[in-house]
Amino acid sequence: MESELLKRFDSLLERKHYSSRSEAIRDLIRRDLVSEEWTDPDADVIGTITIVYEHHEHELASALADLQHRHHSQVVCSTHVHLDEHNCLEVIIVRGASQRVRSISDSLIATKGVKHGGLVCSTTGRDVM
Amino acid sequence: MESELLKRFDSLLERKHYSSRSEAIRDLIRRDLVSEEWTDPDADVIGTITIVYEHHEHELASALADLQHRHHSQVVCSTHVHLDEHNCLEVIIVRGASQRVRSISDSLIATKGVKHGGLVCSTTGRDVM
Amino acid sequence: MESELLKRFDSLLERKHYSSRSEAIRDLIRRDLVSEEWTDPDADVIGTITIVYEHHEHELASALADLQHRHHSQVVCSTHVHLDEHNCLEVIIVRGASQRVRSISDSLIATKGVKHGGLVCSTTGRDVM
Amino acid sequence: MESELLKRFDSLLERKHYSSRSEAIRDLIRRDLVSEEWTDPDADVIGTITIVYEHHEHELASALADLQHRHHSQVVCSTHVHLDEHNCLEVIIVRGASQRVRSISDSLIATKGVKHGGLVCSTTGRDVM
Numbered sequence: 001m002e003s004e005l006l007k008r009f010d011s012l013l014e015r016k017h018y019s020s021r022s023e024a025i026r027d028l029i030r031r032d033l034v035s036e037e038w039t040d041p042d043a044d045v046i047g048t049i050t051i052v053y054e055h056h057e058h059e060l061a062s063a064l065a066d067l068q069h070r071h072h073s074q075v076v077c078s079t080h081v082h083l084d085e086h087n088c089l090e091v092i093i094v095r096g097a098s099q100r101v102r103s104i105s106d107s108l109i110a111t112k113g114v115k116h117g118g119l120v121c122s123t124t125g126r127d128v129m
Numbered sequence: 130m131e132s133e134l135l136k137r138f139d140s141l142l143e144r145k146h147y148s149s150r151s152e153a154i155r156d157l158i159r160r161d162l163v164s165e166e167w168t169d170p171d172a173d174v175i176g177t178i179t180i181v182y183e184h185h186e187h188e189l190a191s192a193l194a195d196l197q198h199r200h201h202s203q204v205v206c207s208t209h210v211h212l213d214e215h216n217c218l219e220v221i222i223v224r225g226a227s228q229r230v231r232s233i234s235d236s237l238i239a240t241k242g243v244k245h246g247g248l249v250c251s252t253t254g255r256d257v258m
Numbered sequence: 259m260e261s262e263l264l265k266r267f268d269s270l271l272e273r274k275h276y277s278s279r280s281e282a283i284r285d286l287i288r289r290d291l292v293s294e295e296w297t298d299p300d301a302d303v304i305g306t307i308t309i310v311y312e313h314h315e316h317e318l319a320s321a322l323a324d325l326q327h328r329h330h331s332q333v334v335c336s337t338h339v340h341l342d343e344h345n346c347l348e349v350i351i352v353r354g355a356s357q358r359v360r361s362i363s364d365s366l367i368a369t370k371g372v373k374h375g376g377l378v379c380s381t382t383g384r385d386v387m
Numbered sequence: 388m389e390s391e392l393l394k395r396f397d398s399l400l401e402r403k404h405y406s407s408r409s410e411a412i413r414d415l416i417r418r419d420l421v422s423e424e425w426t427d428p429d430a431d432v433i434g435t436i437t438i439v440y441e442h443h444e445h446e447l448a449s450a451l452a453d454l455q456h457r458h459h460s461q462v463v464c465s466t467h468v469h470l471d472e473h474n475c476l477e478v479i480i481v482r483g484a485s486q487r488v489r490s491i492s493d494s495l496i497a498t499k500g501v502k503h504g505g506l507v508c509s510t511t512g513r514d515v516m
Contacts, residue, residue, distance in 0.1 A: 016493040023499050034503050046470070048478050050435040050507040052515075055194045062187045065217075069184055072211035077335040077351070079208050079466045081480055082201035083433070087512030088194075091435050091478055093335070093468055106403040112410050115515050116421050118507035120437040125474030128439075128502050145364040152370050163374050175341070177308040177349050179378040181386075206464040206480070208337045210351055212304070216383030220306050220349055222339055222464070235274040241281055244386050245292050249308040249376035254345030257310075257373050313452045320445040323475075327442055330469035337466050340459035346452075 034123045041099035048120040049092040049105045060113035071104050163252045170228035177249040178221040178234045189242035200233050292381045299357035306378040307350040307363045318371035329362050421510045428486035435507040436479040436492045447500035458491050
């Protein structure tokens with residue numbers, strides 16, 4: 001590898017608290033395998049969906065709960081943190097076919113009133129050594 | 130101790146998977162100390178509140194969310210499990226003065242529409258060796 | 259009912275924030291039905307197990323994690339709150355045959371080093387109107 | 388805007404279940420504001436960290452627990468899902484100065500043995516309308 005690229009990679013690893021270059025490269029490879037898993041629409045994956053919204057908007061809270069219940073066999077659990085009197089953060093853990101998980105995530109984040117959302121596409125771990 | 134009492138205690142410990150009598154007695158003493166903590170209305174305690182309700186009753190879900198937000202500095206987080214298309218289990222972890230925690234628990238469980246509820250009065254661990 | 263009993267019941271309901279006597283009686287009946295569910299060892303139930311322990315005792319943390327993994331098809335999820343530098347509160351939601359759920363709870367609470375534990379015997383909600 | 392760009396944007400919104408273009412644009416703007424919040428190292432933010440690892444590696448589990456306890460005033464709670472007999476998914480919700488939250492996330496993900504990890508940089512909601 002070019003020494004310039006390696007130098008920049010090493011300084012990134014230091015900032016990211018990696019103890020060795022090989023551990024960091026292993027992580028990059030695993031991340032690549034996890035992304036690959038998600039390209040197969042039927043692969044069994046697990047995703048962490050984070051949304052932030054105002055709980056006062058009751059129709060929104062109901063819509064979010066209805067959506068989760070409609071997919072109750074995919075939704076493992078959700079954790080709710082009351083940020084202040086108005087705002088909530090909700091983390092929903094969803095397991096199932098990657099296409100389904102992504103669709104649930106998209107629907108939750110696109111719901112009118114959700115201020116912010118994000119998905120971590122993760123893995124059930126079996127196919128990633 | 131009377132041997133009859135000990136015999137019954139030992140058979141209980143076996144059913145409860147205790148490995149020794151002394152560990153079981155230590156647990157009884159700790160449980161007593163935790164109960165004691167809760168009798169002081171200002172003691173800093175932590176409680177686990179479990180409620181089961183139907184999420185379709187939107188007013189109920191809103192009432193429960195409002196109540197938790199009103200006490201957002203006591204409510205650490207809540208975990209929601211979607212039992213089926215209709216029913217939810219919600220576990221709310223609440224930390225604060227024992228009087229306040231018990232009052233939040235009573236209010237949540239007494240909310241019209243909550244099918245079942247229970248509180249585990251626990252401890253922040255500092256005063257229980 | 260005797261008026262003395264009713265008077266004491268009403269003052270309890272006020273303390274517990276119930277809005278009406280009928281709501282409180284409905285709750286008592288439901289609680290009785292939930293207890294009944296738990297007497298059938300094969301009934302599908304859900305329980306909330308709370309334990310407090312010191313995370314520094316690594317063998318304890320490992321034992322608790324192993325125990326939960328051995329029963330991973332019953333354990334829905336667990337929520338962990340870091341109380342301070344030493345103490346943890348862990349809430350484990352377990353679903354399955356009542357006998358199995360109670361046995362998992364007993365084993366977790368009896369594990370050497372667990373300072374305090376409690377179980378809320380709850381319901382999946384279907385059989386409780 | 389160029390019609391070609393709009394056409395591609397509209398087809399993306401359809402795939403992502405957005406009901407209107409304005410809701411989608413509002414979300415883009417909010418996402419931009421959230422990213423902006425995270426560029427200020429002292430801003431009060433909230434992040435959702437997801438990690439997957441094998442619970443059998445007891446030293447790893449201990450290292451992860453120690454790390455979270457060392458930052459217990461930032462770690463709100465963590466949710467643990469037992470994926471199978473070997474693998475765990477853990478979701479850690481962390482609140483604090485953005486620099487601190489990112490550093491905790493980097494350290495958790497870089498820990499030797501963690502198979503996969505991801506961070507959703509979210510917001511406490513106050514500064515995002």
